Amino acid sequence: GLLTPSPALGDVERIEGLKGPQGTLYGANSLGGLIRVISKAPDLEEFSGSVRTELSSVSGGDLGWSARGVVNVPIANDVAALRVSGGYRRAAGFMDNLRTGTEDANEFDVSGGRVALRVAPSERLTLDFVAFAQKIESVGGSGQEGAARTLRPLVREYAYSTYADLESEIDYRLYSATGDYDFGPVSWLTTVSYGKIESVLRTDVTRTFVPLVAALVPPGTVGLQSIGPNNEKRTVESRLTSERLGGFEFIAGLYYTEEESEYPVVATLLNPTTGVPVPVAGTLVRTGTLSEYEETSGFANLTYYFTDGLDFTAGVRHASTKDRSATGAAVNGLPATVFLAPRARVDFDSSNSPTTYLATLRWRPSDRLSTYLRAASGFRPGGPQTNPAPPPGAQREVRPDEVWSYEAGVKGAFLDGRLSLDASVYRIDWSDIQLPTLFNNIVLQGNGGEAKVDGFEATAALRPTDSLTLNASVGYTDARITEISAGATGSIGARKGDALPLTPEWTVALLADQEFALSSTLSATIGGTVRGQSSMPSSYPGAVGDPNVVLPGYATVDLRAGLSWDRYVLQLRAENLLDKLAYTGASTSGTVTSATVIRPRTITLSLSASF
Numbered sequence: 323g324l325l326t327p328s329p330a331l332g333d334v335e336r337i338e339g340l341k342g343p344q345g346t347l348y349g350a351n352s353l354g355g356l357i358r359v360i361s362k363a364p365d366l367e368e369f370s371g372s373v374r375t376e377l378s379s380v381s382g383g384d385l386g387w388s389a390r391g392v393v394n395v396p397i398a399n400d401v402a403a404l405r406v407s408g409g410y411r412r413a414a415g416f417m418d419n420l421r422t423g424t425e426d427a428n429e430f431d432v433s434g435g436r437v438a439l440r441v442a443p444s445e446r447l448t449l450d451f452v453a454f455a456q457k458i459e460s461v462g463g464s465g466q467e468g469a470a471r472t473l474r475p476l477v478r479e480y481a482y483s484t485y486a487d488l489e490s491e492i493d494y495r496l497y498s499a500t501g502d503y504d505f506g507p508v509s510w511l512t513t514v515s516y517g518k519i520e521s522v523l524r525t526d527v528t529r530t531f532v533p534l535v536a537a538l539v540p541p542g543t544v545g546l547q548s549i550g551p552n553n554e555k556r557t558v559e560s561r562l563t564s565e566r567l568g569g570f571e572f573i574a575g576l577y578y579t580e581e582e583s584e585y586p587v588v589a590t591l592l593n594p595t596t597g598v599p600v601p602v603a604g605t606l607v608r609t610g611t612l613s614e615y616e617e618t619s620g621f622a623n624l625t626y627y628f629t630d631g632l633d634f635t636a637g638v639r640h641a642s643t644k645d646r647s648a649t650g651a652a653v654n655g656l657p658a659t660v661f662l663a664p665r666a667r668v669d670f671d672s673s674n675s676p677t678t679y680l681a682t683l684r685w686r687p688s689d690r691l692s693t694y695l696r697a698a699s700g701f702r703p704g705g706p707q708t709n710p711a712p713p714p715g716a717q718r719e720v721r722p723d724e725v726w727s728y729e730a731g732v733k734g735a736f737l738d739g740r741l742s743l744d745a746s747v748y749r750i751d752w753s754d755i756q757l758p759t760l761f762n763n764i765v766l767q768g769n770g771g772e773a774k775v776d777g778f779e780a781t782a783a784l785r786p787t788d789s790l791t792l793n794a795s796v797g798y799t800d801a802r803i804t805e806i807s808a809g810a811t812g813s814i815g816a817r818k819g820d821a822l823p824l825t826p827e828w829t830v831a832l833l834a835d836q837e838f839a840l841s842s843t844l845s846a847t848i849g850g851t852v853r854g855q856s857s858m859p860s861s862y863p864g865a866v867g868d869p870n871v872v873l874p875g876y877a878t879v880d881l882r883a884g885l886s887w888d889r890y891v892l893q894l895r896a897e898n899l900l901d902k903l904a905y906t907g908a909s910t911s912g913t914v915t916s917a918t919v920i921r922p923r924t925i926t927l928s929l930s931a932s933f
Contacts, residue, residue: 345678383416408435770810
């Protein structure tokens with residue numbers, strides 16, 4: 323999860339949510355669905371641009387601001403164009419570090435930009451080249467400290483205590499080149515990309531490590547942990563996509579990825595005044611894990627139209643994966659040590675050949691109504707067991723875990739298009755779940771359990787007039803463990819029937835937006851959103867190392883209002899208007915539970931202009 327990019331978004335054309343496993347088209351790690359962020363492509367014909375600036379204030383916190391701009395420049399009409407965007411954002415802090423006395427300590431800065439070049443040498447051929455860079459610099463976190471196994475603040479709300487205001491940094495780089503050639507009935511798309519993530523994440527681990535070596539260190543010693551998940555990824559994908567050819571249409575292609583990851587971990591015990599490592603146990607842990615992941619896949623989806631209103635799609639993807647890992651690797655040229663003992667480097671290898679499937683039957687009784695039945699599978703790669711001396715009975719290789727999803731749904735438009743509906747029910751079977759598992763009193767990764775998820779979701783949008791839009795959505799999820807190994811129970815406390823952590827049963831959202839014409843050149847908008855979810859567990863009821871805390875359900879209210887004239891838009895937003903204190907996660911270390919809080923009431927004023 324620490325290697326999953328989460329860049330700030332700007333200059334976005336649209337965002338697509340693809341529900342259910344997308345294994346046949348997108349391969350590994352799309353078990354529950356996929357979110358596609360589609361950036362705007364350069365316009366070959368028109369010069370254009372926009373700028374946007376925002377100022378925000380957080381209740382009980384600091385001020386934040388942001389500025390962003392984009393410009394589109396045709397280089398040669400209908401042949402080439404350049405699109406450049408960039409921005410900077412200072413997110414206001416609202417958590418106080420009681421030990422250092424720093425108020426609003428958890429601020430972060432995001433800066434970066436994107437350059438896109440499109441060349442269309444002919445009507446059939448389009449070439450796209452993209453470079454994206456972003457840096458996220460943060461201080462502290464949003465974990466409110468409370469008494470163990472509770473959400474009761476130790477001192478007060480929105481506060482924590484670490485010996486220093488610890489900084490972290492993440493850098494993203496992404497470069498891609500895409501060629502799209504239209505043969506007429508079939509188009510050929512090929513993309514080559516290179517991505518790189520570099521990070522340094524620092525946390526206070528005093529409560530975790532100092533008690534283990536209390537006899538070796540002076541009173542008042544503090545612990546600093548620095549981890550640096552770094553990743554380089556190279557991918558090539560080439561696919562053919564057809565138009566409807568008689569009764570058939572298809573997508574088929576090949577995919578290759580090569581990934582190199584480095585995960586250094588350094589835990590240092592320090593004198594809190596001088597910041598110098600204490601004698602004897604100064605560097606308590608210094609070790610690195612290296613891994614190389616390679617995947618080659620072939621995939622195809624074929625659709626057959628029985629009639630214009632009835633079609634069936636079948637899809638398959640077969641992958642060959644290789645994973646080479648090493649533990650005990652040197653960090654910054656220094657040999658690995660774990661709890662003052664040297665650790666030798668050990669290398670491991672594993673390989674798998676997972677196959678994923680898709681079957682969809684779709685019936686459209688009219689142009690405005692579509693129903694479907696869908697079955698699809700997905701997988702998450704496994705890997706070698708990376709303990710250099712696994713105990714008897716331990717798995718030597720962790721298998722991929724797999725999901726099968728079964729879904730029935732309906733999508734329709736009614737009342738001359740003023741009412742739309744999207745609803746579905748589903749069942750997900752999750753097998754061979756990769757879980758921390760206890761083998762002879764040693765915790766290692768293993769395939770420790772199975773789970774089922776039953777649910778439904780529905781979204782409705784109504785436009786009673788051309789200027790009023792109403793939206794409502796509701797989701798229900800029953801996610802629970804159905805089988806669990808004794809080793810997994812011993813490690814994480816999960817038992818058959820337990821709910822999966824951090825999964826609320828109910829989610830609800832209501833939205834309304836109204837437009838007003840104030841004059842021939844001035845218009846206004848006003849709107850609001852109410853979002854809510856039911857309670858959820860932070861862990862499993864039997865968990866000992868990270869005891870479960872029930873996170874209460876909550877609802878938030880957002881309001882927005884704006885004015886538009888000429889090429890300008892002025893907007894005022896209030897997010898979490900009622901200043902609700904709510905929690906999205908919790909973890910316990912020793913006698914303290916750190917509960918992640920949502921952002922308090924935030925008022926934002928923005929002004930944008932286009933040209």
